[in-house]
Amino acid sequence: MPSDVEYSPVGEGLGMRDFWLYVWLRRAALIAAHVSGLALTLIISVPSRPGTSLFSWHPLCMSVAYCLCMTEGILLFSAEGTIFCLKSRKNKIRFHWLCQALALIAAAVGLSFILASKNVSELPHLVSWHSLLGSCTLAASLLQAACGICVIFHNQLHLSPSPARLRLYHATCGLVVYLLSTATVMLAMFSDWFQATVKGVAWWVFAVVPLFPALVAMNQITNAYLPRKKMSS
Template sequence: MLHIVFRVAGVTFLVYIAVIAKLGSSLFSFHPVLMTFSFTGAMSEALFIFTKYGVASRSTHRTRVTAHWIMIGLAALCHSVGYAVIYYNKEVNNKPHHTSWHGFLGFIVSILFWIQVSFGFFAKYPLLLRSFLSVIKIRTSHALFGILIFISGIGTMILGLWSSWFVSNASVTGFYGALGLYVVLVFAAIFVLVEKYSKILCRGVQAYFQ
């Protein structure tokens, strides 16, 4: 039941962001909408897909893997366009890049996100790296870093709540509603994903020291 509430809250917040950004009214308006959808939407679903709370929880493992790839691909696409938009917007307006904590952490998360997406290919086809890493190490690393990058991404979104744009356009209710959604989402991700991957992570840690 709670996962349904989270999804409804997430969709509601995405619509709220689109409204206050006046989506389509400017180039910048696409940045908050695309980034919100990328992290709180597509990436969240991609991470939860292998749990009982996932949208394909009753499907076969192969189907869930395919759904995971689709969600991550969608998240990567939206993230890339969203990042390109804000970068180009600053170039056009002759503004410096990555001067705020939101911008700086966002830049770091973007790099790590694409590394993680690339590494996901080897998590799907681990035998390609069998000469260097075992299957358990590859998949453990992918799962662990995926969780950390997701949390870092949400952290970047939280910092964005204090940006001049959001503060000047969002209501007090919108601010605290967004903050509450992100905090709950982080704790839900930690609880559910660690619960799901705890055995895998433990085996992986033991494997590293063998």
């Protein structure tokens, strides 16, 4: 029977009715991950009032980098489809590269603004868990980008690891980066700036929002790259 849903080995062993329920639940989770990624970007960037200070650009740039661009760059490879209606894998890879490049650019700009803000205010650097974990996230982002470059230019660089192994390294680095960025975003919500802006029940709601796209992305990457044994019906 023809279907617009790509086959996923995760659904093996399920009855047809249960399988379609499973597929639509995964689609709903994917849509919710897109929405929560965009919502998280707005939640962090709007209260910062970009342009009011050097620091105000830091939350905006970092949320655009990791909550929006990196999230979309990962989710577009989902088997349930993507909001960008990209069918060709080649087009998905190109859009993935675009998202990741924008994420790195936005992260670099955000880093420059926080460094400039602390220098102007004569405040010390790397004194909070948020800043320390953020530094690890940026370092892991560069490693992930390097793995991606090795995948694309495998033949030109004459690398010994196979393209499949390099793709596994790249996906693993991407998963680590996304989990680190999620933890960094959650730590930012414990900062004096965010707690002074968002209070009460709203703060608790916003604090758990980063977990949802992270779970969806983690599930997508592990399902795509972890080895599976064929399930018997």
